[in-house]
Amino acid sequence: MSPLQCFDDIRHLMIQRGWCPHQVRNLSDLLDSEDLEFLAEFDRTPYQTVTHGACVGEPRCVANNVDMLEYVTKHVEGGCRCEMIGPPPQTVQEIIATGGVPLISIRTDCQTGTLRLNVKTRTPRSRYIAISHVWSDGLGNIVDNSLPTCQIKRLERYIKDIPFAADNAPLSAGPLRIDWQRLNIQSGSASGDEVLFWMDTLCIPVSPEAAVLRARAINQMASVYAAAVQVLVLDAELQVIPARWREAAELLRHIIGANWMGRSWTFQEGALGRECVFQFADAAIDPIHAYCLSGSRFTYHTNASFPCSPSFQTHPIFQKLYMLLWCTLHQDWKSSLELDEWSGSGLSLPDFIIKSTWFQSNEFMKRWYLASRPSRKGGHDAAHFEHMTSDPFRVEQLVRTWNELARRSTTKSEDIHVIIANLLDFNADVIMRLGGKAERMRTILFSFRTLPFSLFYNTGPRDMQSYQYKNCWLPIEPSQSKMTPHPTMRFVERGLLLEQDADDTPGTIVFLIESVVSRTISFRIEEHGKENMIWVNTIQDKNESISPSEATMTCIVLEGDPFLSYGETRGALFHIVGVQRPHGSVQELRMVYKYPLQASWQASAMAVQDELLAPTYLSLRVPKSCRLVVEYDPIPNFNRLPRRPISLGPFQNGNILAQISLFCFILPAVGCLIAFGILKARSPHSWPAGTKPLLIIGVVLYAIVAVLAVLWYLITIPLAYRAWLRSFDRDWSEAGRSWWSWYVTADRGLANVEQRTWDWIWSRVSQPFKSSTSRLTR
Known part of the structure; x- marks a missing residue:
């Protein structure tokens, strides 16, 4: 059998086992026959809620398109008849009318045991989770902002059990939990009582008389998902598949094949969200932060086990699927997380040690080694975010958005330009006010x-x-x-x-x-x-x-x-x-x-x-x-439409004063101490007249500068976050960046100088060690 015939047989088998023909075609362009054969091992028919027979002959998958006139909100169990509950609709509409974003919390009445949904207005201090789902799974509602009680109970359980990446979890200081970026400081007991979340079914008005507010709420979605602490992905197929003690490549196979991966709106939500957590039957998984190309990230704590090692036969397939998910979620757009933390900067060991059986089986050594290697790029993310503001990146952003949306489908074709605007950092409200598709696309492209x-x-x-x-x-x-x-x-x-x-x-x-x-x-x-x-x-x-x-x-x-x-x-x-x-x-x-x-x-x-x-x-x-x-x-x-400064968001912390103090104060101070040491070492081994008071004044001065630098650093983190959050407002313009634009430009330039300086120092310091290591390995 020729390779082409084998390739066709595998694709035919995937379609027989419940995979969409369009999804099979798209994956065939990205993966080879061995990878497709691994995907074909999963028979999706027992888990699927839709069929893809109607997709044949269509330009895109249509199985998950919904008929709004016949849409039915589903219960967790087929025979369930529990009551519908939702937040107060008037409160939700009032918050949206004033330009705010409504956030929901679930409360249980202690006396009756009934559930109720409270509403709060989002503030820069709010930590919340955004829910992303496919409407064909039955979690939508076209007549009211409500869901069945059974769905709310399950949602409450999911939200309380969601795992956090180490760098996104709030800092614990005794009984306090601190999110300094948002200036959110809570006691341990208080933080456990209320978990805020946003969900379109509950937070976007659906009544005909609230059409204007509905459009405004849709325009807020980019802000909602970008500022959320996490995005919780709910897919009906994934929610019935157990995840504990499963191999990482198998879990990625389920995620890549999920219906959630084929919709245009969910693409926006996944690309804008900082962390995407996929809910399985018994655990929630964040593959990007739980894994890197080489295996597990030790900084991530999860309630599920994912045995994955380069020695496994499925590791090459795991790497390809991981890269596919990484690119689909556009992880490089929103943070400088290393794709493979084993190759990051920091303390380096020779490859023959890292690849040895002794090292790979020694968990203590691996944790010690990875602890010295940051999971994010160095230099205050300067190089990464400088690239993201350049014209070549903007072109790449457009190309990747175009190619991804060309493979995805949406129920309403007019929504596609709103999604494009949000992903390309334009204000969707301006795009929605334009007449037709041609005018919307022309306006977006001419803004480049x-x-x-x-x-x-x-x-x-x-x-x-x-x-x-x-x-x-x-x-x-x-x-x-x-x-x-x-x-x-x-x-x-x-x-x-x-x-x-x-x-x-x-x-x-x-x-x-x-x-x-x-x-x-x-x-x-x-x-x-x-x-x-x-x-x-x-x-x-x-x-x-x-x-x-x-x-x-x-x-x-x-x-x-x-x-x-x-x-x-x-x-x-x-x-x-x-x-x-x-x-x-x-x-x-x-x-x-x-x-x-x-x-x-x-x-x-x-x-x-x-x-x-x-x-x-x-x-x-x-x-x-x-x-x-x-x-x-x-x-x-x-x-031209104003573009939000994506690279200047909450994931780049300003540190301009610390850098100034490094070059203008700390380095000269080190030079002075060396000079004083030389004077002390020379005969008659005593301080020259006036040196001691000068030394005391210098130490006090540098201590004050160091404290000011730390305070300035802590102040600019929440200030930069708030300025970035304001860039999602309807009336925001590039002229409104004021001090923030100048600040970040200077910060990026100084960070580049700082990084080059440390690279130069490290290369000179580590050169003798590298030479000795190379002699030992010969």
Whole structure:
């Protein structure tokens, strides 16, 4: 049996065992046959509440789409008839009307034993858990903000038993539990009485007369999930699967296959939430914080056991599934948690010791070793968060959001732009006020400074407004045409400039045809001086954009060189409306987009009769030194949307004064102490006159500076968190960052200097040890 047949058999087996055909196709693009075979071992049919027969022939999975007219809220047990309970609806609406976020707590009446739901307004001090669920599981309610009593009781048990990562749990100081970032200080007894949570079913008004408040509550969802301490994932399939004493790869297999992983709204909730905890039948698991690529993280405390070791046969599969979950949750967007803490900075041991059986079986040594290696990147996260503010990251953010949402589904297609806005750090309220899909997507894309050029390869629905024919390349929504982050194009005067690499590495290939290619389905390109040809199939719309009257030539941009790959590639066709030839050679081409295309290599002898009838155009390859500018129609009175400073959130703690004190006070103080020591060591071994008072004054001064630095550090943590939280407000603008913007910019710059200094010092100090270690290992 050929590998392709084996691959098809595995995918067919997965579909038979309850996997969605679209999910199987998406996983086939990311995993190999051995990984798929491991996934196919899990028969999902006994655990599923939906079937995927209707997904065949659809562009995305539709099994979990719900019919709002026939939706039924479910009880925990099929025959249960317990009463519905919910928070006071008037209180919820009043909180939302004043711009607040309602949070729910569950209380039990001591006398009657009945449950009631209390409502509080979220404040910067609030520690709460956000609930993420799939509506097809029956945890929604379209007529009232309430749930069955049995569901509330189970939810209360889940919330009280949820595990915390070590760096997210409040600091215990005697009877007190302190969350300094939120200035939340509680006694141990008080903190155990009330656990706050947010759930859309209970906190988003559903009555017709509260439509305005409902829209406002939906716009608050980005803030809700981003500021939550944890996101608790409730999936009907996972909730009936036991997790204790199961192997880590098996648990990841269940998570990857869950219906929760296929919905657009849950993608937003998982990507924005700092910690995603998945609820199983007997335990709640946070795989990202419980594991790293090499195995278990010792800083995580959980009530379930996950035996996983590099010696296990399933460890390579575990690593691939872990990476898949890591990328899906976009963990690198929200914190600098190390993907593999065994390779982090800190005390290093030789590989032959770490991989030895003695070391791997010695739990004490492993804990001691990992305790000296931080689970997060050093330098106050400066390098990580500096990357997140750059234009290349913004492009990567757009590409990953597009590609992920293209594989996911949502019941209401108009919701997709709200999700995109939240994930790309725009205010969703502005997007919702815009007219249609085309205008929403155009506003989002034009708010970037740099865009991926692969937008022109999109074969999905596009904006075909006749009065803006130069903008017909703009997509309406994410499609199956996968975007790539390279190359990029930058907004310039009335155009988008393609940014090509100047070196000889393979990349975008540009052909120039010195005539206007007429409307045709297929044609051939013959490169000047070469015998082989490129066969081009165009992908045109019924409402094709008009050709500009000033067009004189045609430009074809291909993603790859078909002459090198001898295969297929994609590209786009443009009409040239302007050429600059200052010294005889082409230095700039100004173009207008026409349509996407598919291109393939073809030898002259391979042409068949039908293909010989297609027109052939002689072309020239355009050098990378030539500027390519794609013209667009500007939007009248358009202002770029303000973007929340994602990298300046509560996960980067300011420490500017501590850094200033390090370089301006502490290091000079060390130098002075060394100088005093040298003076003391020299004959007559006594302090020079006036040295002792000067030394006392210096010690007192530096002690005061150290105390001030610590106080400033503690003050800026909650201040930065509050400033970040305000960036989710409807009226927030980039100008409103005030002191915070300047502060974090300076903090990031000083942190970079500090990190480079410590790296330089550590490299000099550790060099002798590295040399001796290398001699021992020879």
